[in-house]
Amino acid sequence: MKFALIGNPSVGKSLIFNQLTGLGVEVSNYPGTTVELQRGNTCFQREIVELVDLPGVYSLDGNSDEEGLVRRFLEQQDVDAVIVVANATRLERNLYLLLQVAEYGLPMVVVLNMADEAAKRGLEIDPGPIHDLLGVEVILTAASQGKNIDRIIPAALAASRPSAVEIPYDHHIEAAIRSLGKMFGADRKESVRALLGFGDNPELLEAARTISDEIEARHRMTVTQIIAANRHNFAHKIADLTLREEVQLPQTDPDSILTRIIPGMPILLGILIGMLLFVFVVGSFLEEMIVEFFDVYAMQPFVALGLPPLAEELGVSILIALQAGLGIAFPYVFLFYIIISILEDSGYMTRAAFLADNAMHRVGMHGGAVIPFTLAFGCNVPAIMSIRLLRSRRERIIASFLVTMVPCSARTVIIAGIVASFVGIAAAFSVYAIVFLLILITGLVLSRVTPGERFGMIMEMVPLRWPDPKLVMKKSWARLSEFLFIAMPLLLAGSIVLGLLDFFGVMTIFEEFVEPYTMALLGLPGYAATALIFGILRKEMAFETLAILADTADLGAVLTSLQLYIFAVVTVLFVPCLATITVLLREVGSRITLAITVYTVTLGLLIGGLIHYLFS
Amino acid sequence: MLPSTFEDYLEAILTITENGGRAATLDEIAAALDTGKEAAGTTVAALVEGGYLERADGGAVRLTGQGLSVASQVARKHRVLQCFLTEMLGVDEDAASKEACTLEHGISDETIDRLSSYMDGAQSPPGRMGRCRGRDCTLLDCKEGDTVRVAMMHGQRRHRRLLDLGIFPGEIVQIRRKLPNESVVVRVKGCDIAISPEIARAIVVESCP
Numbered sequence: 001m002k003f004a005l006i007g008n009p010s011v012g013k014s015l016i017f018n019q020l021t022g023l024g025v026e027v028s029n030y031p032g033t034t035v036e037l038q039r040g041n042t043c044f045q046r047e048i049v050e051l052v053d054l055p056g057v058y059s060l061d062g063n064s065d066e067e068g069l070v071r072r073f074l075e076q077q078d079v080d081a082v083i084v085v086a087n088a089t090r091l092e093r094n095l096y097l098l099l100q101v102a103e104y105g106l107p108m109v110v111v112l113n114m115a116d117e118a119a120k121r122g123l124e125i126d127p128g129p130i131h132d133l134l135g136v137e138v139i140l141t142a143a144s145q146g147k148n149i150d151r152i153i154p155a156a157l158a159a160s161r162p163s164a165v166e167i168p169y170d171h172h173i174e175a176a177i178r179s180l181g182k183m184f185g186a187d188r189k190e191s192v193r194a195l196l197g198f199g200d201n202p203e204l205l206e207a208a209r210t211i212s213d214e215i216e217a218r219h220r221m222t223v224t225q226i227i228a229a230n231r232h233n234f235a236h237k238i239a240d241l242t243l244r245e246e247v248q249l250p251q252t253d254p255d256s257i258l259t260r261i262i263p264g265m266p267i268l269l270g271i272l273i274g275m276l277l278f279v280f281v282v283g284s285f286l287e288e289m290i291v292e293f294f295d296v297y298a299m300q301p302f303v304a305l306g307l308p309p310l311a312e313e314l315g316v317s318i319l320i321a322l323q324a325g326l327g328i329a330f331p332y333v334f335l336f337y338i339i340i341s342i343l344e345d346s347g348y349m350t351r352a353a354f355l356a357d358n359a360m361h362r363v364g365m366h367g368g369a370v371i372p373f374t375l376a377f378g379c380n381v382p383a384i385m386s387i388r389l390l391r392s393r394r395e396r397i398i399a400s401f402l403v404t405m406v407p408c409s410a411r412t413v414i415i416a417g418i419v420a421s422f423v424g425i426a427a428a429f430s431v432y433a434i435v436f437l438l439i440l441i442t443g444l445v446l447s448r449v450t451p452g453e454r455f456g457m458i459m460e461m462v463p464l465r466w467p468d469p470k471l472v473m474k475k476s477w478a479r480l481s482e483f484l485f486i487a488m489p490l491l492l493a494g495s496i497v498l499g500l501l502d503f504f505g506v507m508t509i510f511e512e513f514v515e516p517y518t519m520a521l522l523g524l525p526g527y528a529a530t531a532l533i534f535g536i537l538r539k540e541m542a543f544e545t546l547a548i549l550a551d552t553a554d555l556g557a558v559l560t561s562l563q564l565y566i567f568a569v570v571t572v573l574f575v576p577c578l579a580t581i582t583v584l585l586r587e588v589g590s591r592i593t594l595a596i597t598v599y600t601v602t603l604g605l606l607i608g609g610l611i612h613y614l615f616s
Numbered sequence: 617m618l619p620s621t622f623e624d625y626l627e628a629i630l631t632i633t634e635n636g637g638r639a640a641t642l643d644e645i646a647a648a649l650d651t652g653k654e655a656a657g658t659t660v661a662a663l664v665e666g667g668y669l670e671r672a673d674g675g676a677v678r679l680t681g682q683g684l685s686v687a688s689q690v691a692r693k694h695r696v697l698q699c700f701l702t703e704m705l706g707v708d709e710d711a712a713s714k715e716a717c718t719l720e721h722g723i724s725d726e727t728i729d730r731l732s733s734y735m736d737g738a739q740s741p742p743g744r745m746g747r748c749r750g751r752d753c754t755l756l757d758c759k760e761g762d763t764v765r766v767a768m769m770h771g772q773r774r775h776r777r778l779l780d781l782g783i784f785p786g787e788i789v790q791i792r793r794k795l796p797n798e799s800v801v802v803r804v805k806g807c808d809i810a811i812s813p814e815i816a817r818a819i820v821v822e823s824c825p
Contacts, residue, residue, distance in 0.1 A: 059776075062776050090806050225785060232784065354810040355795075459810045460809055461808035
């Protein structure tokens with residue numbers, strides 16, 4: 001048996017899915033999209049039941065990735081029943097999707113979740129009208145307390161008949177449905193979908209288009225608008241029958257604080273900066289511990305083994321890769337994901353996006369982009385992973401460029417370790433100033449040249465609630481393992497290749513080869529180029545490698561202030577690290593990743609060269 | 617009364633010279649009326665002779681006091697007629713401008729005065745809000761706390777999600793929050809929806825009965 005959960009975003013669908021399934025949930029991406037699809041199993045009376053958690057959507061007729069996915073999923077009719085989860089406190093809007101699903105003609109069960117919250121607001125729910133009008137089982141649940149969740153699976157197993165509902169449409173639409181039915185033998189559902197422009201029969205679609213043009217000319221509304229309005233009105237009628245408002249209880253409205261400029265903006269800044277500081281402090285502490293642990297318990301004992309040189313080089317390369325991977329994964333990626341999941345699940349994210357919307361417009365994105373940008377200061381990897389929150393490909397491309405340029409904590413280490421300690425604090429801040437200026441310019445240019453439609457923000461402010469700690473950890477863990485799975489192999493391969501090149505002396509030849517160029521262009525010795533290349537593995541390694549190659553930790557003694565400054569600027573701008581490149585490949589594809597890499601390398605060399613040219 | 621061609625010339629010169637502030641060259645006049653330079657020269661010469669125009673430096677001409685009063689009169693007739701055609705009759709703006717160009721020559725001063733005062737006194741069409749004269753009211757013209765009805769939505773193919781969230785013509789929405797940067801939050805069907813300014817601008821609203 002196979003059931004699918006479907007519902008609006010944040011109706012407690014994931015919580016129900018989580019309570020129904022145990023361990024062994026598989027998060028997979030739907031082919032060709034970045035939309036997550038969760039699958040899990042549950043046992044009922046010794047029978048295995050497969051559950052699919054479809055992404056939250058508002059409608060089946062929209063053009064977003066998620067809506068397309070759910071539509072295709074339902075069209076395949078690959079499930080035995082659908083479980084529609086609706087939020088009882090926002091019933092009317094939720095019924096709109098429910099009616100659309102009902103029209104698909106699959107056996108279904110309706111779950112009215114958050115019944116406890118509705119009761120708290122003085123709403124009395126009578127499931128009778130929905131049951132009678134749609135002819136389906138209706139269950140009242142409170143997922144946060146686990147109430148009635150156990151009734152869902154038995155009801156789904158018992159559901160065998162599709163809903164018998166017929167949404168009353170405007171008489172022009174009804175006439176169109178009748179004539180399409182006569183001409184092509186299409187049933188009601190097919191005709192409605194053809195009028196909306198969906199389906200695979202070209203003749204039917206053509207006829208439907210002609211009819212809708214005619215209807216459009218007569219009404220002042222499009223067919224899409226009329227159908228949506230009819231469904232909403234029917235939903236309104238059902239909601240009226242289902243809900244009885246006893247007394248309007250006074251409600252505290254946190255949005256009166258959160259979405260005003262004052263104090264909303266300071267709160268937003270406080271949360272963003274606090275999040276950054278927290279991950280920065282705790283993350284770098286943990287990273288240091290992991291790196292230290294590796295050095296003492298893996299690296300040193302391994303070197304002490306005294307293996308043949310080639311084997312030793314290989315082993316060290318592998319250890320370095322593991323160290324780099326785990327050193328980013330646990331402290332930064334995991335911590336960030338925990339915080340992001342909390343912000344997402346609590347509903348604050350939508351408030352943040354609303355407040356930041358206008359500022360983000362200037363660089364070609366909308367409010368949601370505030371999250372990747374803040375994340376990027378800690379680590380580019382989770383930042384790039386979070387750009388999938390953005391709606392259009394255009395925005396994702398712009399964001400991926402800008403995010404990779406934001407100085408992450410590793411690059412901050414370089415700025416602090418090289419510029420602040422050997423050149424001066426003011427110089428360190430000037431590096432930040434240069435980078436921010438370049439980000440701004442890049443954003444302004446990209447927002448003009450990037451192809452694709454500009455989408456504004458149309459976003460539901462989801463109700464604020466306490467996030468479920470178990471769900472937060474589960475989500476973060478799933479995303480972390482996803483990261484390790486992609487990034488680790490590449491890190492290993494990259495590290496081994498670099499180690500072998502070094503071992504066979506290719507690096508020395510390379511240094512001799514590039515020295516004239518680096519001297520001429522940047523005024524840097526050849527070994528600085530090697531350090532830059534090692535920085536691709538892990539940005540801090542550029543600093544460490546430079547110290548090793550220069551044979552002293554007192555870099556000020558071997559390189560001039562200008563050389564150190566240029567080295568830091570180039571490293572900060574130069575290619576994103578390997579882990580970032582791997583997630584970029586995943587999120588935006590190889591072409592954009594290549595473009596970003598080429599752009600950042602060029603930019604780094606160009607700015608470095610410019611500084612060299614101007615000041616020496 | 618002057619022939620309509622003459623009136624057209626004076627009106628065009630008024631526009632070119634920004635209400636008679638400067639002189640207009642023959643080239644500009646010919647271009648504005650979409651005619652040959654020679655034909656323009658002949659008519660301009662006739663107007664100079666009639667005392668409506670005077671010669672200025674470099675072959676340019678300038679409106680005399682008499683010319684200015686005729687030109688302003690014609691321009692006003694054009695404005696009033698175009699306004700009537702677009703605002704009251706709903707004629708397309710370009711078409712209205714062309715028609716006004718023809719009508720302005722035959723209509724008497726008194727009729728124009730009466731038409732103008734009729735429009736001033738006329739009640740706004742039902743539902744239109746007083747706040748935005750002469751154009752459609754959008755969500756951006758509303759204040760926090762206003763409750764309005766959606767009248768029309770532009771560009772709704774791109775804004776499909778508005779429909780799915782329950783914002784469609786005929787629906788009543790309440791403005792919950794409006795930031796100084798014009799992002800708005802509206803409450804519809806018990807849910808709060810945040811909308812960017814450029815989308816809010818495409819939602820035409822009218823006041824609730």
